[in-house]
Every structure is written in C-alpha cells, then in structure tokens.
Amino acid sequence: MIWNKEFETLSRESLEKVQLERLQSVVERVYGAVPYYRQKMDDAGVKPSDINTLSDINKLPYTTKEDLRLNYPFGLFTVPMEEVVRVHASSGTTGKPTVVGYTKKDIETWAELMARALACGGADKGDMVHNAYGYGLFTGGLGAHYGAERLGATVIPVSGGNTKRQIMLMQDFGSTVLLCTPSYALNLAENIAEMGIDPAKLKLKVGIFGAEPWSVNMKEEIEKKLNLDAIDIYGLSEVMGPGVSCECIEGKNGLHIFEDHFIPEIIDPESGQPKSIGEMGELVFTTITKEAFPVIRYRTKDLTKLSDEPCACGRTFHRMQRVTGRTDDMLIIRGVNVFPSQIEHVLMSVEGVEPHYQLLVDRKGALDTLEAQVEVSEDIFSDEIKVLEQLSKNIEKEIKDLLGITCKIKLVEPKTIQRSEGKAQRVIDNRKL
Ligand code: DLL
Numbered sequence: 537m538i539w540n541k542e543f544e545t546l547s548r549e550s551l552e553k554v555q556l557e558r559l560q561s562v563v564e565r566v567y568g569a570v571p572y573y574r575q576k577m578d579d580a581g582v583k584p585s586d587i588n589t590l591s592d593i594n595k596l597p598y599t600t601k602e603d604l605r606l607n608y609p610f611g612l613f614t615v616p617m618e619e620v621v622r623v624h625a626s627s628g629t630t631g632k633p634t635v636v637g638y639t640k641k642d643i644e645t646w647a648e649l650m651a652r653a654l655a656c657g658g659a660d661k662g663d664m665v666h667n668a669y670g671y672g673l674f675t676g677g678l679g680a681h682y683g684a685e686r687l688g689a690t691v692i693p694v695s696g697g698n699t700k701r702q703i704m705l706m707q708d709f710g711s712t713v714l715l716c717t718p719s720y721a722l723n724l725a726e727n728i729a730e731m732g733i734d735p736a737k738l739k740l741k742v743g744i745f746g747a748e749p750w751s752v753n754m755k756e757e758i759e760k761k762l763n764l765d766a767i768d769i770y771g772l773s774e775v776m777g778p779g780v781s782c783e784c785i786e787g788k789n790g791l792h793i794f795e796d797h798f799i800p801e802i803i804d805p806e807s808g809q810p811k812s813i814g815e816m817g818e819l820v821f822t823t824i825t826k827e828a829f830p831v832i833r834y835r836t837k838d839l840t841k842l843s844d845e846p847c848a849c850g851r852t853f854h855r856m857q858r859v860t861g862r863t864d865d866m867l868i869i870r871g872v873n874v875f876p877s878q879i880e881h882v883l884m885s886v887e888g889v890e891p892h893y894q895l896l897v898d899r900k901g902a903l904d905t906l907e908a909q910v911e912v913s914e915d916i917f918s919d920e921i922k923v924l925e926q927l928s929k930n931i932e933k934e935i936k937d938l939l940g941i942t943c944k945i946k947l948v949e950p951k952t953i954q955r956s957e958g959k960a961q962r963v964i965d966n967r968k969l
Contacts, residue, residue, distance in 0.1 A: 539655040539687075540648075543796045544851045551852065554796055556590050558824035563587050563596065566830055569614040572607055573832065593799065593822060594810060598833045601634065604774065609635040615828050625673040626773045633673070636773050637828040643682065645825055649794050650683020650779035656792060656851070657744040657767035658785030659713045661688030664739070666706055668716035668724070669747070670958050671695040675777025676747055680715045683779060689713070696720060696957040699727045706738060714743040718750035718758060718766070719960035722891050725761035726955070735763040742785065744769050746778060748959045749859055749877045753884030757891045768858050774834055775821045781856055786848045790855030793842075797825045800856065801833070802842055805863045816841045818863055819856065837862045839875075865963065867897060869906045872941045876962050879908060879943060882935050888916040888927070892953040895943075897965040904967070907944040908935075909953065917949045 538544050546554070564584040566573040577583070582595045604612065609632075613620060621640050625633035638646065659665060665684040669676030677695055684691045692709055694702050696716070703724065705711070714721065721743055728735055740762060746769035750758075755766045770791050771778040780798055781791035793800050798821050802811040805818040819836045838859045847855065861875030868874075876895055883889050893910040908931075916927070928945040935943045954961075 537655045537660055538850065539652040544652065544792075544794075544853065546796070546852055548852065551795060552590055555799055555824060558796075559590065559593065559799065559822065560584065560587050562822070562824050562826075562830050563832065565614055566832060570612055572603070572611060576603075590799075593801070593833065596822075596833050598808065598820065598835050599831050600835050601774075601837075604634050605632065608632050610637065612831075613637050613828050614830060615639055620828050622678075624675045624678075624773055624777065627674070634774060636675075636777075639827040642776075642827050642829075645797065646679060646776055646779065647682035647686040649776070649797060650679055651686035652683075652794060653769055653779040653782035654680075654683055654687050654689070654713070654744060656782045656784045656849070657769065658742040658765060659684070659687060659689060659744065663687075663689040663712045664692060664710055665689045665713045665715060666692045666694060666702070666709075666711035666740075668694050668696055668702060668714065668720055669778070674958070675771070675773045676717075676958075679771070679777035679779060680744075684713075684715075699723060699957075700731065703728055703731060703733065706740070707733070710739045712739050712741050714740055714745075714762070714764065716743070716745060717747045717956065717959055718745040718754060719748060719956035720958065721745055721758050721762060721766070722754075723955045723957065725758065729761070735761065738763070740764045742767060744782070746770050749861060749875075751860070751877050751881040751884060752858070753881050754891055757884060770856070770859060772836055772838075774831055775823055775836070776826065780821070783858075784847065784849040784851065789847075790843055790857055792847070792849075792851050792853040792855050795853045798823055800842060800854065802840070803835075805837075805839075813842045813844050813854070819859075837864050839863060867895070867906065867963070867965075869897070869904045869941045869943075872939070874906075874939050874941050878939055879935065880962070882938055883908065883910050883931065886927075886931055886934070888913050889931070890950065892955070893962070894953050895963045897963065897967055899967045905944070906941065907946055909946045909948050911950050911953055912947045914950055917947070 580597045620637040622638045671677030742765045744767045769782045771780040781793040801820040802817040811817040819838045840856045860877040890911040896907045931945045
C-alpha cells in the first residue's frame with residue numbers, strides 16, 4: 537500500500553521543485569539560527585542566496601559526526617529548547633553520545649514517515665505489530681512505535697530481551713508484523729525452534745528489519761527460519777531515526793528514500809567529490825523538513841549506491857542499495873580491505889554453518905590477523921575432527937578466493953557466540969584495545 541500517494545509518486549520534476557523550495561528554506565534557517573553553521577558557510581564562501589538550483593547543494597560544506605561532537609549536546613539545534621519536545625541519543629562506542637532533538641512537528645513528521653515505511657514494507661491497518669526494537673534513547677523503539685500507531689495498526693511495545701516471553705505473546709496475540717534488528721530476529725527464530733513451535737503456525741507475515749548491516753544470505757536465512765518476508769529498513773538518529781528509507785514488499789530490491797524530506801547524495805569518501813547515480817560511495821543526507829535539528833550534507837559513513845530505475849510498486853523515489861558496510865567498519869587485513877558483511881555473505885552460503893559468528897582481529901608482530909568464529913549445527917559439530925578441519929579449510933579457501941584475504945576459521949559448537957538483543961557486535965578488534 538502507498539501511504540502518501542501525493543508525494544510518493546511525484547514526477548521527478550515536481551519532486552525537485554518541492555526539494556529546492558525546502559532546501560532553500562532550511563539553509564536560510566540554519567544560517568540564521570546556528571552560529572556554527574553560519575561560520576562554516578562563511579568559511580566556504582556560500583550564502584543562502586547562492587542556493588538557486590538543486591545542484592547548488594554542492595556549494596554547501598559537509599557536516600560530520602565531529603561537528604556534532606564539538607557542539608554537544610544541543611549546540612546545533614535551530615529552535616529554543618522550549619520547543620524541543622524530545623531528545624534521543626546514539627549510544628556510540630566511545631566518548632559522548634550524539635544527541636538529536638525534535639519539535640512537536642518533527643515527531644509528527646517522523647510518525648508519518650515511519651507509517652509510510654511500514655506500509656511500504658507490507659504492514660497495514662489491522663496488523664498486530666510486534667515492536668522489539670529497543671525503547672529508550674535509541675530511536676528504533678519509539679520511532680517505530682509512533683509510525684505503527686499512525687498506520688492504524690495495533691502496537692505490542694515489547695522492546696528487546698525476555699525472548700521466551702516475547703514468543704509467548706507473539707503466539708497469544710497473533711503478531712503479524714515483526715520489527716527488530718536482523719540479529720534479534722535470528723535470536724527469536726532460534727528460540728522459537730527450541731520451544732518446539734512451528735513458525736508456519738505463527739501469524740507472522742512480514743519482518744521489517746534494520747539498524748545494522750545484514751547480507752542477502754542472512755535475509756534468506758531469516759525468511760526461511762521465520763516463514764515471513766524480510767524487508768530492509770534504514771535510518772540514523774542524526775537524520776531522524778528509522779524511516780529514512782525502506783524496501784517495498786512488491787519489489788524487495790533496494791530501499792526507497794523519502795526524498796521529499798531527505799536529499800541523498802553519494803560521494804567519494806576519500807576525496808569528498810560527488811558521484812553519479814549507480815556509483816558506489818558514501819551516503820550523504822540533507823534533511824529539508826526537520827525543525828529542531830536539521831542537518832546539512834551529513835556524512836553518514838554508510839556505503840551504498842543509488843538507483844533511478846522504475847519500481848514495480850509505483851513509487852518514484854530513488855532507491856538505495858542495502859548498506860553493506862560503513863567506511864569506519866572496513867577492516868584492513870594485511871593491506872586488503874574487507875567488510876564484515878562480505879565475510880558474512882561467504883559464511884552464510886556454506887551448508888551447515890549457522891548465522892552466528894564473530895570476527896576477531898588482532899596483530900601478531902607487524903601482521904594483522906583475522907579469525908572468524910562461527911557456529912555449526914549440532915550434527916556437524918559432532919562429526920569427526922577430520923571432517924571439521926576439512927570444512928574449515930574449504931571455507932578459508934572460499935574466503936581467500938573471493939575476497940583475497942586470509943581468514944582463519946574456527947568452527948564452534950552451537951550457542952557459543954553471544955546472542956544479540958539489539959545491534960549485534962560482529963567484530964572484536966583487539967588492535968584497538
Ligand atoms: O539504527 C535507526 C534505525 C532503527 C534504523 C531501527 C532502522 C531500524 P542509529 O542507532 O543512529 O540509528 O544507527 C544508524 O545504523 O548509519 C547504519 O550504519 C546502521 N543502519 C541502520 N539501518 C541499517 C540497515 C538506527 N537497514 C546506523 N542496513 C546507520 C545497514 C543500517 N545498516
């Protein structure tokens with residue numbers, strides 16, 4: 537179902553008109569309200585009146601996480617705090633979190649866009665939405681919650697954790713739509729199997745999963761284990777939260793970006809030069825309707841490419857390919873670049889290998905080492921040691937052939953790798969300790 541036909545099916549020409557008007561207005565606003573933005577624009581020699589076409593966006597300076605850090609916590613807000621009705625924050629692994637704020641209207645817009653995203657993914661009024669994204673400072677729980685209510689669905693606000701109880705509720709309430717991270721979906725699937733429940737007997741029809749990278753093989757694994765359609769949803773706190781883009785149930789091939797609210801760009805992460813549609817690079821967003829915390833050309837560090845191919849669903853928004861990695865989670869192993877998701881893709885294609893793994897990066901002398909600890913099924917694990925050794929060797933060879941890196945494989949017994957209740961920690965980099 538298309539939630540907002542008027543905007544989601546606009547012709548490019550009409551959409552660009554809307555975008556330009558909104559862009560001009562947001563640039564004007566941040567220039568007037570935030571001394572830090574004004575200074576950056578002055579330094580770049582650009583004034584709001586220089587934005588006369590959409591491509592003039594190139595004249596504006598980028599915003600980075602470092603800019604947010606320097607203005608912690610509220611320095612980039614464009615409205616007085618009395619108008620900010622909610623804040624969220626990203627956890628961040630080190631130092632201070634990134635804080636974002638919303639006016640009443642921002643919360644409305646977010647609910648509206650999240651409703652769009654859920655409808656795009658195949659949810660509808662009348663659905664029982666099992667929302668297992670974490671509630672709290674993380675944008676996942678509350679973001680999805682208000683969107684599902686706006687859609688007219690019934691929300692079950694379970695948040696993460698307490699997995700067996702979640703499954704009981706899922707059965708008793710007849711949940712039809714599952715919202716959580718892909719790694720938690722696997723955790724749920726495993727528990728469902730352990731409890732002897734046939735997933736086909738559950739009412740789940742679709743899962744709208746995001747907040748972390750997941751490979752296509754992982755998606756297939758989840759679809760099989762939970763007997764549902766797995767849809768990819770993307771977003772980030774700095775830009776809004778979940779609901780920046782979402783796959784459609786009809787196409788399941790790339791995520792439609794809600795371009796009447798966010799202008800996407802792809803740039804070369806090294807040089808910062810813009811790239812064309814179809815080229816891989818770093819995703820950059822300008823928010824054009826947010827009030828409390830607009831961002832101008834925010835560098836997400838997420839790697840993807842855009843597509844302008846028409847889609848079966850009828851939406852005209854450009855699509856982004858699923859995000860397979862971030863510029864800052866790329867591992868460099870003895871000079872070869874590799875993303876955890878590429879290794880995941882290979883691991884998940886091996887029969888008997890379970891979708892639970894962790895990558896350990898270390899340094900021995902001057903050399904980087906990489907080990908993948910990966911679970912295998914009970915059957916395989918109880919095989920002779922020789923069989924296990926051969927399987928490890930085969931996977932090592934596959935990774936070497938496909939990705940050009942040496943990755944030691946350690947097959948471990950089921951339940952060895954810690955299960956995720958939110959975003960999974962796939963990489964432990966001991967070089968950073
Ligand atoms: O993860 C918002 C969200 C919640 C998205 C629920 C989807 C569902 P942050 O905690 O700020 O916000 O983390 C944002 O997570 O820059 C990506 O690196 C990653 N990410 C989010 N969605 C996806 C996805 C939320 N579908 C960061 N695929 C982003 C891959 C994703 N990575």
